[in-house]
Amino acid sequence: xxPDQIALDELERDALTEIVNIGxxxxxxxxxxxxxxxxxxxVPSIEVVNQRRAARLISERxxxxxxxxxxxFSGPFSGRALLxxxxxxxxxxxxxxxxxxxxxxxxxxxxxxxxxETGNVILNGCLATMANMLKxxxxxxxxxxxxxxxxxLFEIDQNSESEGLVxxxxxxxxxxxxxxxxxxxxxxxxxxxxxxxxxxxxxxxxVVGEDG
Amino acid sequence: xxxxTTSATAEELRGVLAAAGACGAWDWDIAGDxxxxxxxxAELYGLDPQDAGRALPTATFxxxxxxxxRARIRIAVAGLLAGAELFSKEFRVIAPNGAILWMHGxxxxxxxxxxxxxxxxxxxxxxxxxKRTEERLRVAQSAGGVGTFEYQDGFATVxxxxxxxxxxxxxxxxxxxxxxxxAVLLDGESPLIPPDGETPASLDGEFRIxxxxxxxxxxIARRGEVIQDGEAGGYRLLxxxxxxxxxxxxxxxxxxxxxxxxxxxxxEIVERLRTExxxxxxxxxxxxxxxxxxxxxxxxxxxTIVSGSVEMASRRLDRSSDPRVARALDNAMRGVExxxxxxxxxxxxxxxxxxxxxxxxxxxxLAGMSDLLTRTITESIAIAIxxxxxxxxxxxxxxxxxxxxxxxxxxxxxxxxxxxxxTISARNRTIAAGEATESHVPPGDYVAxxxxxxxxxxxxxxxxxxxDPFFTTKEVGKGTGLGLSMVYGFVKQSGGAVDIxxxxxxxxxxxxxxxxxxAAVEAIDDRQxxxxxxxxxxxxxxxxxxxxxxxxxxxxxxxxxxxxxIEAHDGASALRLLERQEQGVQLLVxxxxxxxxxxxxLAQAARALVPDLLVLYTSGYPRDAITRDGRLSPGVDLxxxxxTFKGLAIKVRELLDxx
Numbered sequence: 001x002x003p004d005q006i007a008l009d010e011l012e013r014d015a016l017t018e019i020v021n022i023g024x025x026x027x028x029x030x031x032x033x034x035x036x037x038x039x040x041x042x043v044p045s046i047e048v049v050n051q052r053r054a055a056r057l058i059s060e061r062x063x064x065x066x067x068x069x070x071x072x073f074s075g076p077f078s079g080r081a082l083l084x085x086x087x088x089x090x091x092x093x094x095x096x097x098x099x100x101x102x103x104x105x106x107x108x109x110x111x112x113x114x115x116x117e118t119g120n121v122i123l124n125g126c127l128a129t130m131a132n133m134l135k136x137x138x139x140x141x142x143x144x145x146x147x148x149x150x151x152x153l154f155e156i157d158q159n160s161e162s163e164g165l166v167x168x169x170x171x172x173x174x175x176x177x178x179x180x181x182x183x184x185x186x187x188x189x190x191x192x193x194x195x196x197x198x199x200x201x202x203x204x205x206x207v208v209g210e211d212g
Numbered sequence: 213x214x215x216x217t218t219s220a221t222a223e224e225l226r227g228v229l230a231a232a233g234a235c236g237a238w239d240w241d242i243a244g245d246x247x248x249x250x251x252x253x254a255e256l257y258g259l260d261p262q263d264a265g266r267a268l269p270t271a272t273f274x275x276x277x278x279x280x281x282r283a284r285i286r287i288a289v290a291g292l293l294a295g296a297e298l299f300s301k302e303f304r305v306i307a308p309n310g311a312i313l314w315m316h317g318x319x320x321x322x323x324x325x326x327x328x329x330x331x332x333x334x335x336x337x338x339x340x341x342x343k344r345t346e347e348r349l350r351v352a353q354s355a356g357g358v359g360t361f362e363y364q365d366g367f368a369t370v371x372x373x374x375x376x377x378x379x380x381x382x383x384x385x386x387x388x389x390x391x392x393x394x395a396v397l398l399d400g401e402s403p404l405i406p407p408d409g410e411t412p413a414s415l416d417g418e419f420r421i422x423x424x425x426x427x428x429x430x431x432i433a434r435r436g437e438v439i440q441d442g443e444a445g446g447y448r449l450l451x452x453x454x455x456x457x458x459x460x461x462x463x464x465x466x467x468x469x470x471x472x473x474x475x476x477x478x479x480e481i482v483e484r485l486r487t488e489x490x491x492x493x494x495x496x497x498x499x500x501x502x503x504x505x506x507x508x509x510x511x512x513x514x515x516t517i518v519s520g521s522v523e524m525a526s527r528r529l530d531r532s533s534d535p536r537v538a539r540a541l542d543n544a545m546r547g548v549e550x551x552x553x554x555x556x557x558x559x560x561x562x563x564x565x566x567x568x569x570x571x572x573x574x575x576x577x578l579a580g581m582s583d584l585l586t587r588t589i590t591e592s593i594a595i596a597i598x599x600x601x602x603x604x605x606x607x608x609x610x611x612x613x614x615x616x617x618x619x620x621x622x623x624x625x626x627x628x629x630x631x632x633x634x635t636i637s638a639r640n641r642t643i644a645a646g647e648a649t650e651s652h653v654p655p656g657d658y659v660a661x662x663x664x665x666x667x668x669x670x671x672x673x674x675x676x677x678x679x680d681p682f683f684t685t686k687e688v689g690k691g692t693g694l695g696l697s698m699v700y701g702f703v704k705q706s707g708g709a710v711d712i713x714x715x716x717x718x719x720x721x722x723x724x725x726x727x728x729x730x731a732a733v734e735a736i737d738d739r740q741x742x743x744x745x746x747x748x749x750x751x752x753x754x755x756x757x758x759x760x761x762x763x764x765x766x767x768x769x770x771x772x773x774x775x776x777x778i779e780a781h782d783g784a785s786a787l788r789l790l791e792r793q794e795q796g797v798q799l800l801v802x803x804x805x806x807x808x809x810x811x812x813x814l815a816q817a818a819r820a821l822v823p824d825l826l827v828l829y830t831s832g833y834p835r836d837a838i839t840r841d842g843r844l845s846p847g848v849d850l851x852x853x854x855x856t857f858k859g860l861a862i863k864v865r866e867l868l869d870x871x
Contacts, residue, residue: 014284018291025297029327042298057383060424063391133294207290208283 006165006193008048011208012200017046019133019203020126020169020184027125031118034097041122043184047168048193054166054185055150062086068146068153069119073127075138077195079164079188081127082146082153083119089180090115096180116143126184134199154187164189235315240270240332242293247272253336258308278304278312285317292321292332299334302343314343356454361436363390363405363449370405379432379455381423396421404434405449412438415451418460431460504558505833509805511555512832513759515854519548520765523857552854559833560612560698567609567705568850571731574606574638574659575599581614585621585636592631593624599638606659607729608706616699620663620722623695627667627720635664641725653709657728664721670714678712699724744861747775751868752793755779756786756802756814757830762853766801766830766860773861783809783817790821797822799867804831804850826867830855 008016024041031039049057058066067090069083085093094107094114102110120143131138146153154166167186188196236253240246246267249257254264257276273289274282281303288301299319304312319334353359359376370393374384380396382388394403398420406412415436423430436451522544531538559565578599585595617636624634638661645655670678679700703710703724714720747753753775757763763779770777778797780786783806790797800818804811815827832853851863 011283011287015287018287018296021296021298022291022294025295025321026327028297029323040297042300053383060382060392061385061388063389129295204283204287208286 006048006190006197008197008200011204012197013046015200015204015207016167016196017043017169019130020046022133023126023129024122024171024184025125026129027122030121030125031097034117034121041171043169043171045170049166049168051154051164051166051187054168055154057150057168058084058153058183059150062150064088065147065149066153067115068148069115069123070144070146071120071123071127072141073138075131076136076199077138077188077192079186079192081123082183082185082187083123084153084183084185085180087147089182093118093180112145115145119143119145123184134196134203136199154185165193167193235313235338236336238273238319238334238336240273241267242329242331245270256305256307256313256336276305276307278306280304289332292319293329295321295323295327295329297321299332302339305336313338314340358452358454360452361405361449362451365408365411365446365448376453379430379453380421381425381428396424398422398429404432404453411440411447412449414438415449418456430455431457500558504555508555508559508833510832512552512853513762515548515552515555516832517759517761517765519545519552519854519856520762520769522548524765524768527857548854555832556852557695557698560615560701565612565702565705567612567702569607569609569706571605571729572608572610572613574603574661574726575601577610577613578617578636578638578661581617584614584618585634588618589621589625589634590631593628594633596633596635597637598635602640603638604640604657604659604728605731606726607731608708608726609702612702612706613726616702616724617661617663619695619699623722624663624665624667624720627665627669629668632666632719633664635662637662637664640728653707653725658708658725659728660723660725662721662723664719666719669716669718669720671716675712675714679710696722744773744858745865746861747773747864747868749774749776751799752776752778752797753799753801753864754786754789754797754818756781756783756800756806756811758782758803758806762803769857769860770801770864773864775864782806783814786814787817787821790818797825798871799826799828799864801828801830801864804829805833824871826871828863828867 020043024043028039028041031041047057065087067085067087070080072078072080091107091111094111095102097114097118098107098110123143124140127138127140164187167188169184169186171182171184236256237250238253239248241248244267247270248267249259249264249272251261251264253259254261257272259268259272274286277285285301285303288299292299297320299317299321302314302316305315307313316337316339317334318337319332321329322331322333324330349360353373353375357375357379359379360373361376362371368391369387369389371386372388372393373386377384377388380393382392390405393405397404401419401421402417404419404421415434415438417434419432419434421430421432422428432453433456434451434453436449439448439450441448522541526538526541526545529538529541556565578597582595582597589595621634621636628634638659641658641660643653643655643658678696699722700710703726706726708724708726711723711725712720713723747770753770755763755766755770755777756779757766758781760781763781767777767779778789778793780789786800786802800815802811802814806814809817811829811831815825815829818827819825827849829848829850830853831850849863849867851860855863
């Protein structure tokens, strides 16, 4: 299902998880400064799946509609990054990052703005850290807010022969004692994933050295 | 003093940590690139106790970690050193005594004002026991195919194991929404996770699901416990699921097998009952036939004597002088005739009557019967005979066929007490080779003679019994119960078949199937002269009969007709008489069933002496002596007992004239 040249082994997955962890930690730190409150973010697991499976995987776990912040990135590896929440969690997140002082109407008004900004912080943190840790540079587009189901977010084209692959990261948020869960998905084509795998191997060699 | 205080505090802290299950603590100075560990950490890693609290090279952190886990931990630490916040990893540590211990390392990254990672602190906790338990649980789940779940009432999600996800066809995860789980169930199944607020009595149940990944229909069993959690009033469902599809399938197969077994046994029993019934029927027929045959022989001899004597008396009586005696003799004669007919019917249904089949033109036979039918059947019944001229010639004993049709006509009459329509028809019917017929006749050309009435009809149970001897629907005294069984016996003996179709209140149709004959129709001898044909004294007849009274009557009759008659009481004396006769004997009139030498043996021996000797058998019941397959052998003439004066006269004359 997943070609060999891009299938990540356990160590590569650990390395990518840690790199994204560094990224979301940076993002948490930035959010803390925005919110002035404790924000914890962690990435417990990562998977590489095809688009169809990603859509199914997310719809198995989330039964409500989804909200996503999307940013495209390009560089040695290119693709599209999505930060996805169940729709019910998005207002919670907005409330959390805006300090909980706002009325319900104001929250709804602010939602789009707040989501785009939060997504930008988190996705930027992740992608910038990845670029940094892998010693490459990436450029990113402006964030865009989307709503829909797993299938629409992953834009599954029934007619397309080759499917893109998805790096699927599960993230836990803890903001102001509120538990918010979400997902980071990075859609990449096979050449980009192959490049990413090579860069991860370089990173592992640097960190583990001959001990590995 | 200060030192004492510090060490006391360190000692207390150590106690607290030990109580918490901690096996050591560390403080990693990122900027200074040094590592400080506590005494338990030092002890676990097999360091010099003096090294606790001292600045050590950071590489120390990895030295006791199992080689297979080291790369993983190096990557995780690299993440922390580069700015990640949380460290939570499980790895193996090799203790100084060589024991492998599972440790859970939990740590936190610390940053300065400029967001630079400066310190990394954490605790090691021995989770070996938990790890073993988990391992056992994991093996138990995967090897046993058992998935676990835990649901706290009020929550929208359920904690599940990987095996649970696999069984239901989900991607492995540790938490699934209740709705996602319940969506795999087939329509109409109760939910796998019961709805909130309805504390289930038990978790035992079986469910049909469509597995989420491949859509396969599976059976899932659920077992577990409902745990009431204290005062809060809530409950937890702690249970397991496992796949029971195979067991269900086997159960179904077994049930199928069982069901069809019962069905097969039932069919077998029905078949056996049918065979037993057929056997019983044939045994009954055989028994009745034997009884009939035994009686018929002697009974017909007696009837011959009675009828002969009555006839003799009638002839000698001047009818005008004593009409009452004449009537009494007529009554006696009718009684004899009825008795003879009864014996004949008994022989017919047991298929033991000698048949004399000839080529018969059915339409002509039916036309000839119309007078008889009209006389027998009441005026309230309309009789129609429908037999086109192109109906084939059939092979049957014409007298018995007339008898059978008359019998059916009488039955039809009795079925229409308030009048109705009687139709007797004849049609050609060809039965093809592959054609399955209920009648079980061989393929070929047949003529179907149907007797249909518009009467009261019969129930199916009755139809199955109508051919039984002595079965009758008529009142006691009105029927012998031999009519239809005689018809059946006659048709079967003639190689045909009888079919009966009846609907209650709509009528009955009995159809006789008789084989087509290729022979030309013979003229039926219808000589109806009132006078008995006479003989002359130049014609010598030899009468052989073991019953003295019958012999006396036969001889007296023939002499009265003018013949010269000699007699013998058995075969041996008959042959002696033939040898001594200088004047030739033309006709041998012999009984068939006699002790010592039978009629046919006698005829054979007699023909050896007198080659052109004519033979006439007389018999009340010839058994198989002169018949083949129930039919008379060609060239054999038989006069059935009891015979009348006129019958004997005609038959003897016919034979003598034929020669």
